[in-house]
Amino acid sequence: MKITGRYSLILVACTSLLAYSSGAMAQQSADELAKQLSNPIASLTSVPLQLNWDDNVGPAEDGTKTTLNIQPVIPVSISEDWNMISRTILPIISQNDIFPGAGSQFGLGDTTQSLFFSPKAPSASGWIWGVGPVLLIPTGTDDLLGTGKWGAGPTAVVLKQTSSGWTYGALVNQIWSFAGDDDRADVNSTYFQPFLAKGLGKGRTLSFNFESTYDWETDKATVPLNIAYSKVTRWGKQLVSLQGGVRYYVEQPQSDSQWGLRFVVTLLYPK
Template sequence: MAICLALFLSSLGTAAHAQDADELAKQLSNPVASLISVPLQLNWDDGLGPDDDGSKAYLNVQPVIPISISEDWNLISRTIIPIVYQEDVVPGAGSQFGTGDVLQSFFFSPKAPTSSGWIWGIGPVLYLPTASDDLLGAEKWGAGPTAVVLKQTHSGWTYGALVNHVWSFAGDDDRADISNTFLQPFVSKGLGQGRTATVNLESTYDWKSEQWTVPINFGYSKVSKIGRQLVSYQGGVRYYIEAPDSGAEWGLRFVFTLLFPKH
């Protein structure tokens, strides 16, 4: 009898953990969820440079911090801090290693979805010239607007888009000005037990050079635990549908995310 009771309680715990994992996976699919997370996104791109023999590995440290600013509104801080190693990307320059330029976004987002279920946020984005090497950054200060809109269904689907535009307003006069639009449509499907399949386009249009860069990313993630720490693992590949002549052809991505849900 005691063994049966123990097995029953264990099954309840397993089911509760699966439900918690699914809820965290759902929140991770929402860029403006009320969830503190620290994604460590490792990327590798190949086929860079004029001779297509360059490569780049970069780790994006991307803390996401939601702040309650009123009964009905959150302020979501999303930061991208790149740490880059690249080789044979710039002809004759060899390899470079260091930090890149930081992108800082703030989203003002209602805590509750709209009556039709849409979740949205809007705010400013800042481009900060923090690169440790001239060849790893633009040496420009930039700013602009950013927005996100998405919907999550009871069947596990999340779909929406994130957009921003950055104009440079100060910096090295000898470097090219920035006027870039970033558009990221995304769709994901919760598969149960904290698992999610994701597809997105991280499209950038450079208005100065009139050039699109359009990688399509395919990813698979799972929420898990390391001891008491909740984490998420994601692995994926990407293919560049459109890129400059010196741009990448394909790449890989692995994301390890630390999760700090509210209790």
């Protein structure tokens, strides 16, 4: 596996910048934080730095792709009973030979911004849920890194967490393009992520999810299964979650790529 020097510098810079915290953080157990991290709409401010690597990309299986997703999660109390949770995904992409003659590209991909409005308390039966809008912002710095389109649609998440340490649920969104480069293809895509996690104690979690995307314009699906192990710990005074995992593509259009890797450093800022 080859991860470019540029990515190493970006990851170090982001970690160094975001790890600084001037206030005293409230103390929470590692298990409580791990449980909150398994909930996409928990009232926990965090900054995941998610590094994904894929090999044998493209129809000729000659391509490689490395993506660093910067994913700040910011909960905001908007009333006595409701939170608004902002989830942003800003990808930084380095790719080579994703199809014959494509060459190399490095830069920003499109940004996905989601807002979830969620009750602060679970339902009487223990379900946690949130709904809201999702926005696709054309921040791609190269035609091969972004869609060139503005898009919007609904997003929702529902989950349940048990006393035995299980978390299960699903997140979904639908995006339709409504503006942008007229010469680029329209966006009409559904994202569906069922997830399952098991807390193992001492801040450790084993998690599984499918990050399925269906492109209605091309009638093609991408279905990777991610399996990951994480642990909450400290870097000095900074609380972090460290995660490593593998990805297997159950379905991948125009490519025979089957395996990938994922590493995540999540900076935690509990109240």
